Amino acid sequence: MGSYRALHDGWTLTGAAHEIEAAVPGCVHTDLLAAGVIDDPFLDDNEVRQEWIGRTDWVYETTFDWQPDELSPRTDLVCDGLDTIAALTLNGTEIGRTANMHRSYRFDVASTLTEGSNTLRVAFTSAKNHAEAERERLGDRPNAYPEPFHFIRKMACSFGWDWGPTLITAGIWRPIGLHTWAGGRIARVRPLVTVTEDGDGRIELHVDVERAGADPLVLAASVAGVRVEQTLQPDEDTAVLVLDVPQPARWWPHSLGEQPLHPVDVALTTTGGTSLDEWHRRVGFRTVALDTADGAFTLAVNDVPLFARGVNWIPDDALVTRITRGRLRERLGQAVEANIDTIRVWGGGLYESDDFYEICDELGLLVLQDFPFACAAYPEEEPLASEIAAEARENVVRLASHPSLVAWTGNNENIWGWHDWDWQPALGDRTWGAGYYFDLLPEIVGTLDPTRPYWPGSPWSGDHDTHPNEPSRGTTHIWDVWNQVDYAHYRDYRPRFVAEFGFQAPPAFATLRRAISDEPLTPSSPGLAHHQKAIDGNLKLERGLTAHLPAPRDFDDWHFLTQVNQARAITLGVEHFRSLRPYCMGSVVWQLNDCWPVTSWSAIDGDGRRKPLWYALRRSYADRLLTVQPRPHGPAVIAVNDGRSPWTSEIEVTRRALDGTVLAKAVFPLSLGPRESVTTPLPPEIVTPADPAAEVCVVTAGADRALWFFAEDKEINFPAPGYETEVAAVEGGYHVTVTAGTVLRDLTLQADRLDPGAVVDTALVTLLPGETTTFRVRTDATLDAAGLTARPVLRCVNDVRP
Structure with a gap:
């Protein structure tokens, strides 16, 4: 059996007059950060002062001892990932060059290794300089950002994006090591997993072998109790091993079923049974098809x-x-x-x-x-x-x-x-x-x-x-x-x-406060502005708020309302698209x-x-979606069942005043099979408000509920929020119970403002008068009960009032 030795210790990093210890796998930025040479590029605007890193050539070097194995004449340097333009030398001899972050490399170094001390050097050329040189050589090509990321095989967003920093990395970013072997090794296994119409599984293992000798070799594969074997003659280096598995349990996406996984083992041995190499993976038996008939784009797993x-x-x-x-x-x-x-x-x-x-x-x-x-x-x-x-x-x-x-x-x-x-x-x-x-x-x-x-x-x-x-x-x-x-x-x-x-929308408040030291923190303060990479991003946030929500009075309002507006926007899109199923x-x-x-x-x-x-x-995205959507003849209730079981219930629709008074009511039966949807038009008395700014349509089907407001929040006569609260300390955190005295629109508990590690189980809860909800806060910290129930921690849209 061959052996693998990781080369992850004893590295140094040299460049731009710095020589520091290096972690492998790793990258230049993390090494410079660990050594205290640079500040955290994620904080404030530190990123802008670190462009020099991507313009610099860097050298990683390590020394290791080596003892040759006479029984294993082949030794390869295996590089799982180098980022990106690199020249590798071993004991002063160049052994290879790389130019692609997205692939691995293997170099035969048996003749270059020496008994005792060996020095491995990986010299990285600046990815940006290289990409610019290629742009000059090949002629410019248009792109969405003023960076030459398309002239190099490297993660494009290293060069910055409209949500990401420009941190042009370099380094040994995936494992590197020496693979010593004799006789043969498994160079590649290409598994093709299919399921027949009768439900039987088949795995075709296309195996490539690299040899270091002229003896016959034996390949064997097994899965789920099925085993096959094939002898490779001296002039053969490929084989196809077929494993037929009767009626295996199917793999499904979690929304449709379970995920049974089956270990597949491939072994390469001599004819005498000496182990040379092994390959192990897990597979799942499933079919996948893409239906594009008449313009459709529908994925089907196991014909579903x-x-x-x-x-x-x-x-x-x-x-x-x-x-x-x-x-x-x-x-x-x-x-x-x-x-x-x-x-x-x-x-x-x-x-x-x-x-x-x-x-x-x-x-x-x-x-x-x-x-x-x-x-x-x-x-x-x-x-x-x-x-x-x-x-x-x-x-x-x-x-x-x-x-x-x-x-x-x-x-x-x-x-x-x-x-x-x-x-x-x-x-x-x-x-x-x-x-x-x-x-x-x-x-x-x-x-x-x-x-x-x-x-x-x-x-x-x-x-x-x-x-x-x-x-x-x-x-x-x-x-x-x-x-x-x-x-x-x-x-x-x-x-x-x-x-x-x-x-x-902006990130959580605790995230902002960790990353940005602006005082005061405002939507346009320098740090927050730097952490907004989208063109006119804040103007687009403002436009979105203006169309729907009350004007924020301060930063806390702005932060909360922009997050609410993001959630509203995507909710509208998702529910509209789901309502169009199939x-x-x-x-x-x-x-x-x-x-x-x-x-x-x-x-x-x-x-x-x-x-x-x-x-x-x-x-x-819940299995069962209840939503109100505009249709040509007025609002309609759409029920979508993407679950695995039927949905049978009764839909109750009421038009109510904001104080909860029922003004009109209708009831409909609901019966949906799995992966079905139904549209129910609503009668005029339900969808014709006397006062659009003071009424709401409430749709329920068992535990599921949908709301349809007849006006934008900025136009609705929301009362000042009234509620009672109860805070109970429980194992692992707190329960915060809120009982509404008035309508509370999108009630949210931002516990990270008190403890950055706190997690809350729900958010954006709309309550009608008399309704109750409980927020479950998971935290190891001791929190102030009064703080948990007051602004800016406990918020709703109607606490932002003129």
């Missing part, structure tokens, strides 16, 4: 079409080497808690780590994976073309075992950009990436992983003769809302599948997470705190 309740995913830290398995488990667990079943891995980031996809497998999250291209015209010349082909082949194979991965997408917004963003005059006859999205990538996916669908872009209409962002065909992105028009215009759309739409079969919100403390479109902020939007998503 599903409405994708989704969010977009960006790298969870701008300094990606700090992302741990535990952090991914927490963040993806938060997605599941919010009833999200689909994660789109956005094309300006990464092929995520094995940990990410393994957790998605375990949690039952569907993954829509973009290839890493975003918002730019990408050159198709060498050497980029070969690097892109190599990274795509490696990652399609690497991720093939994961049942959570259900579709590949060629890029983010590049086809749309070519059509609509004035690229064509600037490009002339220069390449822009079409050859990747329409030729290279579909050929690679079709050859290496035909079990999954491929879609050329997001958005993409499915037809070269149709605009790429045509809502009635394929996938669409909606960004006129937020950028130009009010969020009520989501209802102007009848899309088939919305792959991006979003609305901004014509529309996907809602993928921009975005789940943040990579640093920032005002952005996220539901979970850069410190991992849940914004009010997260609670709104949990409600809007």
Whole structure:
């Protein structure tokens, strides 16, 4: 059996007159931060004084002892990830060069290693300088941001985005080590997992072997009690091992079923049984299909079409080497808690780590994976073309075992950009990436992983003769809302599948206070302004508030109301799109997470705190949705059942005064099967208020409730909030019970203002007079009861009154 030795100790980092200790895996920024050379780039505007890091060439170096093994003549240096332009030398001899953050490298170093002390040196050229040189050589190409990220195979958002800092990293960002082996090793296993029409499972294991000798070798594979074996003759280095598994339990997204995973083991041995190498993964048996008939975009798992309740995913830290398995488990667990079943891995980031996809497998999250291209015209010349082909082949194979991965997408917004963003005059006859999205990538996916669908872009209409962002065909992105028009215009759309739409809000108060030292803190204070990366972001926030909510009196009002408005905007969009089921079969919100403390479109902020939007998503993405939507003949109640069991109830609809008095009432039966929806028009006496500013429509079906206000909050005659509170200390925190004496609109408890570690179980609760709710606060701190029940901790919209 071969052996692996990690080379993660004893590194130094040299550059820009600094020589410090280095952590591997890691990156230059984290090393400089640990050594006290730089301040935290996430705080205040420290980022702007650290551009020099991305302009500097850096050298990592370590010395290690080595004793050769005469029985294992091959030793390879295995680099799982180098960021990005690197030259590697061992004992003064160059052993290789790299130019791609998105792939791994392996170098034969047996003849370069010496007995005793050895010195390994990894010299990184500035990624920005390299990209600018390539831009000069190849000719400029348009993009959405003034940075040359499309001229280098590196995480694009390292160069900054409209939600992220410009931190152009360098370093040994994934494990590095020495693999010593003899006889042969398993170079690659490509598992193709399918299910027959009769429900039997089949795994085709396409195995590539690298040899270090001329003896026959034996490959054996097993799963679920099934085992096969094949002998490789001296002139053979590939094999296909087929494992047929009778009637395996199916893997499902968590919204439809369970997630059984089956260990698959592959062993390479000599004919005498000596172990040479092993490969282990877990697979799930499921089918996935994409229905695009008549413009549809509908995913079906195990022949069951599903409405994708989704969010977009960006790298969870701008300094990606700090992302741990535990952090991914927490963040993806938060997605599941919010009833999200689909994660789109956005094309300006990464092929995520094995940990990410393994957790998605375990949690039952569907993954829509973009290839890493975003918002730019990408050159198709060498050497980029070969690097892109190599990274795509490696990652399609690497991720093939994961049942959570259900579709590949060629890029983010590049086809749309070519059509609509004035690229064509600037490009002339220069390449822009079409050859990747329409030729290279579909050929690679079709050859290496035909079990999954491929879609050329997001958005993409499915037809070269149709605009790429045509809502009635394929996938669409909606960004006129937020950028130009009010969020009520989501209802102007009848899309088939919305792959991006979003609305901004600041992060939690504790996150702001950790990251920004402004005194006083205001929407336009220097630190907060720096942590707003969107063009005219604060003006768009203000426009959104002005259309719907009372004018804020101070920063606390502004912070609360902008968060409420974000939640309102996305709630309106999600519930509208779900109400169009089955014509529309996907809602993928921009975005789940943040990579640093920032005002952005996220539901979970850069410190991992849940914004009010997260609670709104949990409600809007629940299996059972009750919503009131405008229809041509007036408001109607739409009930959507995306659960696994029937929904039988009675719908009661009342028109009420704000003091709770019932002014009109109607009752309807409700009977829905799984994955069905029904629309019930409301009678005129329910939807015709005598005073739109003083009445509300209340719809209930068992424990589910929907509200329809006849006017915008800024126009409603809300009373001053009246309520009684009770605070009880319980194990692990507090229960805060609120009993409404008046209507309380979007009551929210911001416990992080008292304890940054506090988590509350719910938010945005609207109570009618006499109703009660209890907020469960999880905290290890001792909190002031009076503080828990007073402004600015306990808030509702109608406490913002002239």
